[in-house]
Amino acid sequence: MPHYTSHHRTGSGVPLGGLGAGKVEIMPDGCLTNFTHQNNWDRPLGDPSGLNAVDARVGNHFAVWARRRCADGGDRDTAFARMLHTVDVGGLPGVQRIEYTGRYPFAHLVYVEPGLPVEVQLDAFSPIIPGDAESSSVPVAVFLFKVKNTCQAGWVDAAIMAMARNTVSAWNVGRFNEAVSSGEARGVLFSSDSPLPTDPAAGTVCLATCAGAGEVTVCTSWNLKTADPFNLTLANQNIEPWQEFARDGRITPRDCGTVQGEGVELAGALAVRFELAPGETKHVPVVLAWHMPQTHFGHVYEARYADAAEVAADVLRSWEELRTRALKWSEALEVAKGEAAERGRVGDALPDWLADALLNNLYVLSSGSWFDRSGRFALFEASRTCQLMNTVDVLFYSSVPLAWFYPALEESCLLQLAQAQRPDGYIPHDLGRGRVDYPSDGTTAPPPWKDLCPKFVLMAYRDVLWWGGRRLLSEVYDPAKRAMLWAMASDLNGDHLPDNEGADQTFDNWHFRGANAYTSGVYLAALAASQRLAEMAEDSDFARTCRREFQLAQESFERQLWNGRYYRAVASTGGGVQVGGAGSPSSEACTASQLTGQWYAHLLGLGYILPREHVASAVREAVRITGSASAHGAVNAVLPNGSIDRNNPHSGNVWPGITYTLAALAIYEGLVGEGLELARRVWESIAHRSRNPWDQPDVIDSATGAYGFGDHYMRNMVVWAVVFALAARDAGVAKVLGRLRGGVVTG
Template identity: 25%
Template sequence: MKNMISKLQGIDFKQSDIVRKDMHFEYRSRPCHYMEDVDQWATRYGGAYYNYLYLIENGEEVTPPLGMRSSVPLGGFGAGTVELRADGSLRDWNIFNNGPASGLKKIVDEAMFYVWIKREGKEPLLKTLRTHPPAFAPAIDQITYSGAYPIARLVCTDDALPMTISLYAYSECNLYNEQASATPAVTFSFILENKVEEDLEMSLMFVLPNVIEGTYCIDENMLKLYKEGTKQDSGDMALIVEGEGLSITGVQAESLYGIQRHYGAYGEFPDYMRKPQKENPIDGAVGRMYYKPRMKNYGCLSAKAVLKPHETKQVNVVLAWYFPHRFHAGENLGNYYADLYKDARDVGEKVLKRLPETLEAIEVWHRICYDNTLPVWLQEAMVNSLATIAKTGMWFGDGRWRQWESFSCPGVDPIHIQFYRVMPYAWFFNGLRRSQLLGFAACQQEDGYIQENLGRGTDRLDQPIGRMMGDGCTTFILQVYQDYLWTGDRDYFHAMWPAAKKAVQWQINRAKAYGLPHHLNNTYDWWTFEEKDMVSYNAFLHLASLLAGEKMAKLMDDSAFASVCRQAFIHGQQVINDTLWNGSYYLAWKNIKDKQHPDTLLSDTLYGQLWAEILGLGLTVDADKLTQHLASEQAINNSPYGLKVMHEEGRERDALNGMLYSPDQEIPRDELVWEAGSLDWCALNIYRGGDLDESLKEAEKIYTKWQNGLQDQWDIRDLTTAWNGEPYCNSHYARQLILWAIPLALSGQQYTAIEGKLSFNPRVTEAAKLPFMTPQACGTLEITQDNNFALRIVSGCLHVKALYIGKQLVGENMVLKKDEVFRGTF
């Protein structure tokens, strides 16, 4: 236990904030296009209002402390999550298979921890570990919240407490092991320190409301809540307590107030009260006229101990769940974790045995994200990026992994969104990404077209309901190449090549009319691109996918098809330059027959070129034109909160002067920030040799907005306004995981498992420590100004035949295991 205490206390949190019981919070109505709301998965579409939390000070709306609007989601990949907020409340319960396809949101306000303390000769002291508990419950004075996925910390302080209470809440997350990251449980580790020169009798209690309308049972150190049947909430939950010198008791009752009264007096429950009785004194403690419980009944588990003067003790409480019946559009597809565990007790007991390994895995993840010289805002963005996988992922009983676009827009794996969020998958959990790719290949049309998605919440899984898109086939092609390039798995590549080749051929066929694919929508779908002859965003993805198609054809010894790809690329490149280049930038779209057309500039036009850089495919157009286009995006579409998504001649608006559109007005589509545009601009500008400070400042706008301005970094939306930076559309979005292109651009990392070659071309001008990531291993590259370097493995095992820094070969035939370091000069 002492080793665990030191590990927990040694966890580095970059951001913290304080919630006090005298703070007043309110939800206020805000306009949006559509959004996830407090009590529903989505508002109405197309101009609506949602509720956003504010701190009210002197009647004014103020951004609330970090951890109040959103917090670290706790749970497993595809297993459901719950959030422990900065006020100590547990929110966003979606562990009951209650996602957009099969249920409603659940608010479980009475789930909470209590602490009880008794000093010699004094009355017992009772507090909830919440600053704003239900009205009858005693509040704690103050909580300091910190979070860095997959762990959060609450430090609870109160002038009346003769002890310090630190609560760490965390989940299992293991790089390169998706199964070990799919555990349906949260561990709450309490570190309790006696601050006085006398013994303290103290106790912790967790209240678990009967949210599933099931049956409680208590067995030694476990409280179990179970429900028979095959409904989505049939299954069980378990609370299991572990610690040295604990007296553990539990009880179930109708009245939460009654539980509180008895626990407040004794800090535990005597034997005669632990089984429901007709005249249970807890049930009758308060008459119905005084308190009407919100839930049918309650179960609780308490752990009592004595703390010696200045003694520190750790108590672990695991909340585990096991709900094997996940429904999707009425079909019971089950949960993958049901194959890993027998019930909630099995989950909880195994989680407790694995706690040392769990903390080590968290430390590894944090080292990748924090042990470097990257800006703090980028470190924070990286460490919390995996949260969306846990939050919106689904892992079905038959092994299929799928992910919502978002809860408020419940498409299943729209490929144009899935590709933006693919990098952490491809490096750390590639088995999950391959499941998605196999799904796209299985749903491919006969003519080669890759469908936009794998269904919606109202449709059977893997029954696509989508549009004709310019970023469907292209992103599939690039992913197939990316997988082979980074894994070297020839068998998987051979299995996927037929589908990839058909997708390339579809792109070529679609471009026959104009030389570029025509009349196709894309992820920026508010501009009716399907009505346009040519769209630059689609064109750059098209050119990048042709380069990937050519590479793959050569790898398959298909020289004829490689030549077809090359000719299509040359023709497409000529057309985009002749038709869409206006001398300063590439027009967002053009209709060939129109004699006049507006100057239009879409931020993120060059997304396809960014992927060409990441995958080492080369240039899609002249380097000078790329540089000019990037400069134009910055000059024309700039705003304090990120790049405005579109400039359209004749649609200029001045919305930066506090103007707030209401849902009754026209959607301010051009005056919005689609967050990924600034991130892509930053990474590509670095790749193209742009100024580092200018590049990073553009991306920093996005993350400082969420981390500091809105203090809502665990619920990043896809769109915000350019006039005040507030959320405008979607929820718990993952397009922003393209942020991982930024550290790649800074290090200039290129990795080909096919050749066994890892190379770096750092863009930094000073000594630096940068992360590197591959599907085999990850770690850091440290370089000094006198051209020394150290390559350190943090996780996995790296096999390379050749290691390059710049153009210099610095290592050959290397096998580096975890914690090993290779040093040299360049």
């Protein structure tokens, strides 16, 4: 699993937050940052612009206190108090080092500080539970501190302090904090009485712990600002409860009321004090919960909770069960490893790096999802740089694990797209930018994109096949049929393949004219799927139409694109043009994505859409040629002379999602080692070279490995395609998928 220390520079931390609820990230230096829980996916808290902008990390901290008891029962030893960070927080002492491992939805931190009489570890997580969308959508981050007395012969008094800054509402004036004492919950509720009706940051936040965790003391509010009201930083902040906490592990109740001027930045804190026998370990749960309903579409969690205090109380009642269920992700993979060991296949069927890549690529569920009050679910293409919702050409990839783990959420995505279908049958590119009610035709439209309708058909067939059955078929068959008819009509020259008219497919900076391998291959797979759907719907006429068109399209694909070794990028009769039309066409390039349609056909059991021997050759050549051109994954296109095709912004780079699908296809075709190695190189580049696995791009520079376009990009969730390919060959891996599979959606 990604393992870092506080000395590493990392670009992201494990995101903590429910599906569609926003998140906060915990970093290897112990800090909390990149808050998007206030409906601010595109602008995480702490943006440096503005007169009173404050670093998101300020005021959100943890600390430990410990003191040995003398063996003779006399006076106690000197107390130790440390901020659980390695950065300078208010000039206070911190720990020497933090060891950090991330395996979404968990982050594990070990705080290293010689001399402390206790060992402190933290499991930070959100209850992201396979198959349970309701529990997974709770707006909360859970921090479970594990404090162990390392003394062999003496008792230790210890305490944990947690503090948070009030960021409710767009303006600090009007903010106030209240003490919380509800059921088992004890802590602070952060609110504001001044938000405008249009303020997306309006709502409540709650920092709380369990009453039974120990002796709980609460400081409701104080001012973080020092004498300089314009200079509030990590190092220059007033941690007012520190002195008393450092003295005896308790803090004093105080409340400075509602903020009346901009010279006040409120914080609140809680402390939990307890005693530890020699060798004893104590678990202290702390939750940071939020409730931010003031956005046009709202959140699904509003139906369950009135405010953040209710969220906190609910989670604190059941945190142990939620943690156990959230661990199911990792446990399923560990069981698979154990079973592989029993069969003498240690590290073969499911290597450690792949287990890490699988879980950590699901981070988008917390970082880039939207789950509104009416139950509509959507994924951002990229939550900051491209806020288009349920982008079809990318959802085609990312929805593979979504459909398997959360069928109801995938069904929501599919039906929203069906409802957005244009009168002529065209499936739009997305549902809107930062909204799900106003679809658009594409980032480069016009012309309309040629890969969207075939991809919709394949997703519809997949969902019917995997869990939807006849119930879902009755809802999606007509939209899928109309989409297939639109795709058929996109053949403008009578060659039975879609005619690209520019940058009108997922490679939207790569211009094609006529038939190209990527779009036409997906089209072939869609024809096969459409025939199956028609047969299930007892639409024999359309089934015959699809079968006839498939045969004609397959013959045309072979005739125009097969070059004897692989399928060329662009049909020899259609030619290809680059951005701006400059330079000679690179139609003969070997592309990593040439058989994307065959990958999906294998995934859905559709068989071979092209001659088997040609597929085997093309996959072997694609892995060899595009896979050897970069240390960071498969390059999108390589010219016949072996040089990288740099004729446009997309062809010469590595796209992790495309590499993962090529790796999966290689495994289906028997190149298991080669496929795994290709996928491993991408993951190693992301997790170890860039050290940024929880904020991935769509594009990686093929020469340097530097991140290109995109953030929190949803396409890379398709790394799970590698597991589906392995499962087709290994019953043990298939069991992993079975253990994690979401329940069947019922009508």
